[in-house]
Amino acid sequence: xxxxxxxxxxxxxxxxxxxxxxxxxxxLVGIDxxxxxxxxxxxxxxxxxKGSMKDIDTADRVVLSIPVKAxxxxxxxxxxxLPSNALLMDVGSTKAALCAAVAAHPKRQNYLAAHPIAxxxxxxxSAAHLGLFEGKxxxxxxxxxxxxxxxxxxxxxxRQMGMYLRxxxxxxxxxxxxxxxHLSHISSFMLGKTVLEEEADExxxxxxxxxxxxxxxxxxxxxxxxxxxxxxxxxxxVVDILSAYIANLEQFKDKLVKHQIEDLHQQMKNTNQxxxxxxxxxxxx
Amino acid sequence: xxxxxxxxxxxxxxxxxxxxxxxxxxxLVGIDxxxxxxxxxxxxxxxxxKGSMKDIDTADRVVLSIPVKAxxxxxxxxxxxLPSNALLMDVGSTKAALCAAVAAHPKRQNYLAAHPIAxxxxxxxSAAHLGLFEGKxxxxxxxxxxxxxxxxxxxxxxRQMGMYLRxxxxxxxxxxxxxxxHLSHISSFMLGKTVLEEEADExxxxxxxxxxxxxxxxxxxxxxxxxxxxxxxxxxxVVDILSAYIANLEQFKDKLVKHQIEDLHQQMKNTNQxxxxxxxxxxxx
Numbered sequence: 001x002x003x004x005x006x007x008x009x010x011x012x013x014x015x016x017x018x019x020x021x022x023x024x025x026x027x028l029v030g031i032d033x034x035x036x037x038x039x040x041x042x043x044x045x046x047x048x049x050k051g052s053m054k055d056i057d058t059a060d061r062v063v064l065s066i067p068v069k070a071x072x073x074x075x076x077x078x079x080x081x082l083p084s085n086a087l088l089m090d091v092g093s094t095k096a097a098l099c100a101a102v103a104a105h106p107k108r109q110n111y112l113a114a115h116p117i118a119x120x121x122x123x124x125x126s127a128a129h130l131g132l133f134e135g136k137x138x139x140x141x142x143x144x145x146x147x148x149x150x151x152x153x154x155x156x157x158x159r160q161m162g163m164y165l166r167x168x169x170x171x172x173x174x175x176x177x178x179x180x181x182h183l184s185h186i187s188s189f190m191l192g193k194t195v196l197e198e199e200a201d202e203x204x205x206x207x208x209x210x211x212x213x214x215x216x217x218x219x220x221x222x223x224x225x226x227x228x229x230x231x232x233x234x235x236x237x238v239v240d241i242l243s244a245y246i247a248n249l250e251q252f253k254d255k256l257v258k259h260q261i262e263d264l265h266q267q268m269k270n271t272n273q274x275x276x277x278x279x280x281x282x283x284x285x
Numbered sequence: 286x287x288x289x290x291x292x293x294x295x296x297x298x299x300x301x302x303x304x305x306x307x308x309x310x311x312x313l314v315g316i317d318x319x320x321x322x323x324x325x326x327x328x329x330x331x332x333x334x335k336g337s338m339k340d341i342d343t344a345d346r347v348v349l350s351i352p353v354k355a356x357x358x359x360x361x362x363x364x365x366x367l368p369s370n371a372l373l374m375d376v377g378s379t380k381a382a383l384c385a386a387v388a389a390h391p392k393r394q395n396y397l398a399a400h401p402i403a404x405x406x407x408x409x410x411s412a413a414h415l416g417l418f419e420g421k422x423x424x425x426x427x428x429x430x431x432x433x434x435x436x437x438x439x440x441x442x443x444r445q446m447g448m449y450l451r452x453x454x455x456x457x458x459x460x461x462x463x464x465x466x467h468l469s470h471i472s473s474f475m476l477g478k479t480v481l482e483e484e485a486d487e488x489x490x491x492x493x494x495x496x497x498x499x500x501x502x503x504x505x506x507x508x509x510x511x512x513x514x515x516x517x518x519x520x521x522x523v524v525d526i527l528s529a530y531i532a533n534l535e536q537f538k539d540k541l542v543k544h545q546i547e548d549l550h551q552q553m554k555n556t557n558q559x560x561x562x563x564x565x566x567x568x569x570x
Contacts, residue, residue, distance in 0.1 A: 117495040137492055166492055179483045180494040184476065184501040190533040191472050192556040197533075198464045198526060206565045207422055207451055209465040210402040214563055215503045216469040221560040222497075224553035232546045241483060242538045246531060248475040248482075253527045261517050268509035271477040275506040278499055280491045 004051060004059040006031045006074070008041040011091050011116065012065030013128025016046050018161045019061075021130060029055050041125040056081040061153075064090040069229035072097055079107050087150040089114045093177060093226075094233040095141045095170040112154055113141040113170060116163065117181075121221040134162035141170040178237035183245055185219045185227055186238070192220035289336060289344040291316045291359070293326040296376050296401065297350030298413025301331050303446045304346075306415060314340045326410040341366040346438075349375040354514035357382055364392050372435040374399045378462060378511075379518040380426045380455035397439055398426040398455060401448065402466075406506040419447035426455040463522035468530055470504045470512055471523070477505035 003019050005012045008030045016028050030047035032038050041047045056062060056078055064071050064078060071092050079102055082088050089112040090098060099113050118136040120127065138158045143151055158165060168176075195217070199205050205213075231238050255263050288304050290297045293315045301313050315332035317323050326332045341347060341363055349356050349363065356377050364387055367373050374397040375383060384398050403421040405412065423443045428436055440450060453461075480502070484490050490498075516523050540548050 117493060119495065119497065121497070136495070139493070164492075176484070176489060176493050179480055180490060180498050183479070184498045186534070186537060187472055187476050188501055189553050189556050190530060190537055191469065192559045193552060194468070194526065194530045194533050195464055196556065196559065198529060199461070202562050204461060205465060205559075205562050207449075208402060208424070208461050209563075210404065210421070212404065212406070212504050213465050213469045215500050216473055217559055217563070218500045219497050220553075220556045221563075222553075222557075224550045224557070227553060228546050228550040231541055231549065232544070235541055235544075239538055239542060241479065242534065242541075244483065245475060245479045246534050246538070248479050249471070249527065249531050249534070252471060252475055253524055253531070256516055256520055256527075257524060259517070259520075261513050264516065265509045265513040267478060268474050268505075268507075268512060271474050271481065271505045272509070274477045274481065274490075274502055277487050277490050278494075278502070278506075 001026045001060045002029065002055070002058060003027070003061045003063070004029045004031060004055050005047070005063045005065060006078070007064065007066035008032045008037050008046060008125045008128075009065060010119065010123050010127040010132070012063060013041060013046045013125040014118075014130070014132040015063055015065065015091065015116075016041075017128060017130050018133065019157065022157060022160050029059070031055070037125050041128075044125065044128070046125055046128055053078075053081070057083070059083065060086050062086065062088045064088065064092075066092075067226050067229045068092040068094045068098070068233050072101055072233070075101055075111075076105060079105050079111060082107060082110055084110070086110060087112060087146075087154065089154060091116055093119075093181070093230045095139075095173045097233045099142055099170040108145055109147040110150065112143065112146045112151060114154070114158075115139040115141070115173065115177075116158075121218055123223045123226065131162075133158070136163055137166055138163040139166045139168060139173055141168060141173050143167050174234050175237050178234055178241045182230060182234060182238050183241045185222060186231070186242060187245065188217050188219035189222075192217045286311045286345045287314065287340070287343060288312070288346045288348070289314045289316060289340050290332070290348045290350060291363070292349065292351035293317045293322050293331060293410045293413075294350060295404065295408050295412040295417070297348060298326060298331045298410040299403075299415070299417040300348055300350065300376065300401075301326075302413060302415050303418065304442070307442060307445050314344070316340070322410050326413075329410065329413070331410055331413055338363075338366070342368070344368065345371050347371065347373045349373065349377075351377075352511050352514045353377040353379045353383070353518050357386055357518070360386055360396075361390060364390050364396060367392060367395055369395070371395060372397060372431075372439065374439060376401055378404075378466065378515045380424075380458045382518045384427055384455040393430055394432040395435065397428065397431045397436060399439070399443075400424040400426070400458065400462075401443075406503055408508045408511065416447075418443070421448055422451055423448040424451045424453060424458055426453060426458050428452050459519050460522050463519055463526045467515060467519060467523050468526045470507060471516070471527060472530065473502050473504035474507075477502045
């Protein structure tokens with residue numbers, strides 16, 4: 001079986017490693033516009049061969065793991081070239097635009113829209129590792145539009161990676177992701193920006209910030225090449241949730257100015273319940 | 286030597302453990318309005334005895350480790366009772382109001398305003414442990430107002446706990462803390478509130494949120510009894526930095542609406558430099 005992974009970064013590289021672990025007989029072909037990434041991936045044993053788009057013509061499985069704007073351009077082209085029994089999946093963080101782009105494609109049933117919730121703030125093939133997907137959710141969108149035998153194969157692979165599966169519509173996926181993922185990234189990036197602007201002397205950040213600050217700005221280390229297109233493609237949902245967040249911050253400020261401390265206390269106490277929910281997340285992972 | 290710790294929580298309890306480690310001959314007396322905390326602390330060996338305010342009269346060292354609003358009320362009273370060669374320090378997260386409250390106190394030189402940057406989202410004596418302060422900053426405010434021999438003793442203790450010392454004015458401390466700590470907590474609490482409001486079904490948060498979300502809302506688990514008074518006492522600085530944060534979020538939203546994606550990309554890229562600064566933080570800790 002020939003598996004082609006386009007984009008050998010954290011997710012693409014880790015998925016390549018898992019495919020190889022599950023079935024060591026497959027041939028893993030890597031495509032990446034950054035040739036250094038391919039060399040690294042070869043050296044690390046993440047891929048067997050460097051490839052080109054021509055490899056799509058003879059592929060059994062193709063994984064598209066590149067920034068979502070590039071995926072949107074490439075997806076129909078890759079699907080055009082794909083053999084009729086092959087499976088193409090993308091693993092990007094937005095789903096509605098991609099599903100719409102191939103909705104009427106004659107090979108729509110060869111495509112599976114997947115989103116493994118397993119990113120970190122690190123990127124590139126050097127960040128790839130076995131076990132990244134263990135205990136993590138894999139969201140499959142419009143899974144009924146994928147040919148059953150191809151879907152079965154993909155589900156079996158994900159389960160062998162230790163993932164649990166969730167199924168939903170692409171629009172539903174994008175709305176949830178704006179809330180539980182994209183907003184966190186913006187809140188973190190803007191927190192980092194604010195603190196950098198305020199603390200002219202970086203030494204003060206270095207000396208005075210504790211682990212709490214570090215935790216809240218962790219996502220501000222994320223790669224803008226990946227995240228700018230996500231915000232762009234999920235604009236409507238992101239603007240909605242960002243507005244709700246700003247409104248909550250405004251009312252917090254307003255209550256503080258008006259000295260309604262008891263209200264703030266109550267809000268924080270209510271929000272503490274996230275602790276239970278997050279312990280659940282941890283437990284399940 | 287008799288050491289009295291008022292408030293046997295994460296910080297007070299951990300400091301008691303360190304004092305005992307540095308000098309096992311001291312008698313450690315704990316005072317806490319929560320009697321369960323005292324029982325737990327006795328059982329864990331964090332304190333030698335349960336005490337009362339009367340113990341202040343014969344104390345050599347007193348640590349005030351309670352929410353900052355309560356500290357503000359208690360600080361002058363404790364200072365009144367303190368023997369003339371004894372040291373009283375508080376370890377709260379705001380400093381200007383406390384320093385102002387005892388500025389004209391006849392025993393001002395027996396007081397040291399300290400802030401160990403070593404909190405976590407956990408609280409109570411069960412969270413206390415040796416090593417909490419290792420590699421962490423200890424901020425001392427208006428240290429020149431403290432009697433030199435008492436200051437020397439405190440500095441030696443903190444250094445033996447593995448802390449590095451920073452000296453600053455109380456107002457300066459509060460301004461920096463609004464920026465590198467208090468804002469993070471508000472951003473995290475309001476992020477948690479927004480997501481809880483948006484995701485009516487908690488199962489979705491449980492199933493769909495990844496480690497990034499968990500990291501940004503970690504501080505939303507913090508204890509409101511501790512944090513409401515901090516925001517209250519540092520209101521002016523908190524309102525300033527919160528306004529700057531909201532303005533940054535607003536401009537992000539505005540640029541997204543206007544499709545100025547390249548600008549957003551550039552902002553995120555600039556903010557990525559926090560990575561270097563934070564690696565520094567980690568290194569030093």
